[in-house]
Amino acid sequence: MTKKQRALEVIRRLKEEYPDAGCTLDYDQAWKLLVSVRLAAQCTDARVNIVVEDLYAKYPDVKSLAEAEPEEIEAIVKPCGLGKSKARDISACMRILHEQYNDNIPETFEELLKLPGVGRKSANLIMGDVFGKPAIVTDTHCIRLCNRIGLVDNIKEPKKVEMALWKIIPPEEGSDLCHRLVYHGRDVCTARTAPHCDKCCLSDVCKKNI
Ligand code: SF4
Numbered sequence: 001m002t003k004k005q006r007a008l009e010v011i012r013r014l015k016e017e018y019p020d021a022g023c024t025l026d027y028d029q030a031w032k033l034l035v036s037v038r039l040a041a042q043c044t045d046a047r048v049n050i051v052v053e054d055l056y057a058k059y060p061d062v063k064s065l066a067e068a069e070p071e072e073i074e075a076i077v078k079p080c081g082l083g084k085s086k087a088r089d090i091s092a093c094m095r096i097l098h099e100q101y102n103d104n105i106p107e108t109f110e111e112l113l114k115l116p117g118v119g120r121k122s123a124n125l126i127m128g129d130v131f132g133k134p135a136i137v138t139d140t141h142c143i144r145l146c147n148r149i150g151l152v153d154n155i156k157e158p159k160k161v162e163m164a165l166w167k168i169i170p171p172e173e174g175s176d177l178c179h180r181l182v183y184h185g186r187d188v189c190t191a192r193t194a195p196h197c198d199k200c201c202l203s204d205v206c207k208k209n210i
Helices: 003-017 030-039 045-058 062-067 070-080 083-100 109-114 120-129 140-149 158-166 171-187
Strands: none
Touching: 003 171, 030 045, 030 083, 030 120, 045 070, 062 083, 070 083, 109 120, 120 158, 120 171, 140 158, 140 171, 158 171
């Protein structure tokens, strides 16, 4: 089985297993996803979803958040960890959106990458979820599962995993596949315990078991 064939089979099976898998960060406007994805670094999405409720109660739009001092933002986002740097990035990012993008978010991958605190993972998430464009989000679940399954061979660096996946995954499938890998990584192919291969829908195509 080639990597491409394996990838297509994994996509097909995970679609059946998690038909409705989507982003686990709550947001109703694009700029809020930008904030949440910065807060999600080294923090759970569940905690981020709680913390942003307080943040948006006080700062309901880009303008008000852009006008807030980083220290005021930090006081609220502290429970997500790395409060100082996250608040600094969110503040700088919202100021750019307010001053240069009329309170909207930029629509190209390159422009998104230039925003403070936005790396390839975040920019891909926005491209896929907000704009419905091809995207591959190489978070910790994606990297662990792709290595175990055999879609990549012992590659841990996020950008290298992303580049390897672009070669074997139909572009339009990337975003949804990555969401489904998160679900599968949390429920079955877990990080902190041995993976539950006995109840995994991929067990007969997974390299770990072949
Ligand atoms: S078979 Fe095991 S290692 Fe492979 S994806 Fe499933 S749980 Fe993970």
